[in-house]
Amino acid sequence: KRKFGDQTTDALKKHLRGGKEDGCTGVVFTGGEPTVREDIIELVRYAKDLGYSDIQIQSNGRMFSYRKFCEKIIRAGATEFSPALHGPTAKIHEMQTRAPGSFAQTVQGIKNLVALGQYVMTNSVVTKYNYKFLPELAELLIKLGVDQFQLAFVHPVGNAWKNFDKVVPRKSDVKPYIHKALDIGKDTGIRMMVEAFPFCFMQGYEKYCSELFMPRGEVRDAEIVIKDFDKWRKESGKAKFEGCKRCKFDLVCEGPWKEYPQKFGWDEFKPVPGKKVTQI
Template sequence: MTKIDLKLGYACERQCHFCVQGDLRRRFPKPKSAAELMTALREGRERSRSVVFTGGEPTHYPWLPDLARAARLLGYTCLQVQSNGRRFADAAYCRELVAAGVTEFAPSIHGSTAELHDFLTDAPGAFARTWAGIVNLLALGQSVLTNTVVTSRNYADLPALAALLAGAGVRHIQFAYVHIVGQAAKNAAWLVPRKSEAVPWVLKAVDAGRAGGARCFIEAVPPCLLPGYEDCAAEPGMPVMTIYHADGTTTPDFTQERLDVQKRKGPACSGCVHDPVCEGPWHEYPELFGFSEFVPVAKTVP
């Protein structure tokens, strides 16, 4: 399975405390040009029929529907918009994207209450708009895949959030442990929990989501910390991703990039039954907390 990630630009109306992109919006204020976007779509189409539009915030750019139509004409069959969900509060805009050929919507939501979500995104009123967007998309019968960043401030709220989402009709919920780069690195002292502290709440959230009929996935948590929930690990099901960055660079194979550069395993991991499929945590995590939480699961002898 393959996919291309097309980053339109780094502009975004929010200042999320966990944003991995840090100061990219300041360093690269201009979006990719129409010519650059079309070149990326044509190149990407040679290896995939699936594209996700990201940023920054892709709905910030008024030509997103035109880009979706262009992708359809090139033969893409799966078009996802990964968003903070703000623009989805406009039902007419949702209908425009659907008419343009978008097939999946991936809004991010980080708390079951306005107080929590608005704090983490540093945007008063953000929860109300994102929630209205989710409701709009579900009313249109669209595929909605939510993403939630797991932090010290919200992990105890995750079961309530999962119940809220599943109860509304969301059928794909993902929890992504905070990646300690960009703004998250600056705020690590109060934002980043130990995995062993947060994961029990994530698993309770999985139970709540499943009880409501949703499939739940967990990103950036090795399976040794997911006993009985190993099938929730997101990485084994991830597509081979080519990323076209908004600064003009390209990552040809993000899976290999994660394995070679961005993830890291501890010295004892080779003896774990999950070693062949586990990527390990983002390398910033053991640099902060070490590997003591990652206990190898013994291989069974036939």
Template sequence: MRGHLEGVLARLRRRGAAAGPMKRLDIKIGFACNNRCDFCAQGDKRRVLGRRPLARIVGELKAAARQGVRGVVFTGGEPTLHPRLAQAVRAAKRAGFESIQIQSNGRKFAYPDYCRSLRDAGANEFSPSLHGSGPRLHDAQTHAPGSWRETVAGIRNLKKLGLHVLTNSVVTKLNYRDLPALARLLVRLGVDQFQFAFIHIVGAAAREGRGIVPRKSDAVPYMLEGMRIGRAAGVPCYTEAVPYCLLDGLADCACERLIPDGPVVDLDFQLKSWEKYRTATGKAKRPRCRACRHDGVCEGPWREYPELFGWDEFVPVRGEAPRR
């Protein structure tokens, strides 16, 4: 999943960025990780792919900056395990990037000095992942005892430093009923934004299949209850990978309408446009979707989902297309 969104866009607007869609570089700097998540989209890459050298990272940052890209997300794997992450962040700052985000499992943020080092280097957005309202659910999915406590401590440390925190939570068969409680926890922690991302059936999740993937029609009501809790508290919150026909009047919670386009730099491949990949290759729609009032904006589910569960859950919403 590609970093978060509204905070990036809002900050660039406040800074008087040029009109037009903001572009953002997603750069995966290594696949080592100190969690072993059941839903990891990177799968076995940790075993076969190494770490991106700093010189290569700097070159890719400069190339993207020359193309007018002004946002960057450092991700992986777990980017905080890269020993040169702070130097990479400084390089992004020097290259003129205005939004510099660290997408992480959040465990190293439990160390206040580490948080300060990334802040001082130029990072201005932090996106830790939290997958349960308590350690039982979270740690059962990360297979890293103590990871929930470290991530929660990390969120608190970041907020004490006044930093912008946008969390992501993967929605699985194990945790979907817990999402309202998780939303209440995130509100109490003072996060600036949170997102519930329905599991993508690739990597480790593809091996688990129905053992870890819930039906969207079962999980989405709990996702939407979490959205209502966040909104009532004034916290921006979003869903990912939920087609509009399931959003029950909360279509503006769909994050896809806000995700900045831009290149993705992996260790073994590159994409010029994340948006084109999602809409042309990654996601699927069927002819019946054309009858839906949201057809012009909805991307459909990741194509692996209907391959596993079929299309019966997705029913076109009748009526005129909403004004944008």
């Protein structure tokens, strides 16, 4: 399928109309980087005029460092913002973005959005570069005043697959740092989620598994309509092994991204004994 940036303004407006006609109530502008499109304000305003109630902007966060841009996109109708912050310092964050100055811009962007009273939900991709600094990242995000943060284990596709050994850590190594980050945030009222980190690594922290909150109905993007997003994600993206059937979380857990065990195998995954649960 084509990337978001390959779509013309008229084509995207057509998709927005189609989604509304099919009963969609929310839209996510993602990319690529949607905020560098010259028509992003126009598109957000168009989505609002069509009646979308939830309009989220997923971004690297750098354009939000310009307060006037924030004010424009808020007036246009954006209701949620999801900037990406991958580390507590410029050095760590920019090891992943490869963009000097991006840390300062994203942090300022978060500050601007918070100051303007917006709902801010950050996303942080967990890699070999940053996993040991997740507790410090949690502290920074709390200090910045975000409403929600998500720690998303890297999906080993594209460049991450090509550079697997440099980028992808073992989940067993990451586990204590994820738990500590959650411990830091649990009494602050901030909403926290962890993505692509199976339940057998999250004992005592199961309620933070983001898969519990994923969309389960129809999801559309600029090119395709997925009738059952829950089924599609499990069958095309995730993997489980025979031992999962013995785990109490088998019915609610999706397993890891399928590429992970292709490299590391299943030795780290230990079935949790007990009666199978259907909800957390």
